[in-house]
Amino acid sequence: MPYDSTDREIMRFLQGDIPLESRPYQSLAEKIELSEEEILLRLKKLREKGLLRRMGAVLRHRQAGFAVNAMVAWKLENEEEADQAGKIMAGYKEISHCYIREVPPDFDYSVFSMIHVKNEEHLAEIIEEISLQTGIRKYIIIRSSRELKKESMQYF
Amino acid sequence: MxxxxxxxxxxxxxxxxxxxxxxxxxxxxxxxxxxxxxxxxxxxxxxxxxxxxxxxxxxxxIMDARSLGFYSTLCACKVPEERIDAVAGIINRQKGVTHNYIRDHEFNLWFTLTAPTKDEAMQILQSLQSDAGIEVISMPAKQVYKIKVSFEMSDPDAL
Structure with a gap:
């Protein structure tokens, strides 16, 4: 296990919304009887180890001005295209997530990208550009029509 | 707003x-x-x-599920229109389901599931399938190229 029970307590605190006050770690420090310095040291180690990917604010896309949030799934002609396609897509600032997924035979679009833009025109432009760059011509835009749940993972 | x-x-x-x-x-x-x-x-x-x-x-x-040793997967299912709310209710109650969307596709309900182990995730999917009476496809990532959910805000024209 790359973390101990104290790290776990710290991550339990971090996975929620930390208090919006001058010293946000003070209440945690009192609760787990550790100094703020020690907590911050552990926080930095968690980040170095990659367990903590990022510390800070999580925004709501739509309210942040990104009206179009589309999942685009791409169909590879051959598996060798996968790596290059993943790298090209990762380079786009409008793309937040890019994965190659294991997919069943009845859904063979294995490259997934989440694209966030201001408007439909921009989405069409980006898709066309990616298609040209990667040579992948088959894709589907899987739009969401209703959000039924969205929350941060509660690991602990 | x-x-x-x-x-x-x-x-x-x-x-x-x-x-x-x-x-x-x-x-x-x-x-x-x-x-x-x-x-x-x-x-x-x-x-x-x-x-x-x-x-x-x-x-x-924002923790990294993989680095923590957790298993996560993107799931999709085909749900008849009139059953969407009932099925979504069952799925949303499940711990570890963090996102759930109705999408414009033959597979019309898409959700993410994160669990401490792959076995646990598979068990959860099994019980969701039997409880909701649906068939779920699971699409775990084989390769991650990017996870970055922060947005550059400084350029007003970019919005």
Whole structure:
């Protein structure tokens, strides 16, 4: 296990919304009887180890001005295209997530990208550009029509 | 609801720092304020407004499921229109389901599941399938090329 029970307590605190006050770690420090310095040291180690990917604010896309949030799934002609396609897509600032997924035979679009833009025109432009760059011509835009749940993972 | 175009330059700058450069210090808002030549109280007050408006969902840590040893997968299913709400209710009640969307596709319900182990995830999917009377396809990532959910806010024209 790359973390101990104290790290776990710290991550339990971090996975929620930390208090919006001058010293946000003070209440945690009192609760787990550790100094703020020690907590911050552990926080930095968690980040170095990659367990903590990022510390800070999580925004709501739509309210942040990104009206179009589309999942685009791409169909590879051959598996060798996968790596290059993943790298090209990762380079786009409008793309937040890019994965190659294991997919069943009845859904063979294995490259997934989440694209966030201001408007439909921009989405069409980006898709066309990616298609040209990667040579992948088959894709589907899987739009969401209703959000039924969205929350941060509660690991602990 | 306060939208981005109503936000001042100062708010945008604060949002950028909060997303990309949150100080790992005991008084992060004081340190942000110092860099921006503002008072700590003002920075906190501005953040409070943006939280209350819903623009900021939360401030905290974003953990990496894989590094923590957790298993996560993207799931999709075909649900008859009239059963969507009932099925969604069952899925949403499940711990570890963090996102769930109705999507415009033959597979019309898409959700993510994160669990401590692959076995646990598979068991959860089994019981969701039998409880909801649906067939679920599971599409775990084989290769991750990018996970980055922060948005550059400083350029008003980009919005």
């Amino acid at each position: 306060k939208e981005m175009n109503e936000l001042s330059r100062t708010d945008r700058e604060i949002l950028n720092v909060l997303q990309a450069d949150f100080p790992l210090t005991s008084q992060p808002y004081r340190d942000i304020a110092e860099k921006m030549n503002l008072d700590e109280e003002e920075v906190i007050a501005r953040i409070r407004v943006m939280k209350n408006s819903g623009l900021i969902r939360r401030i905290g840590g």
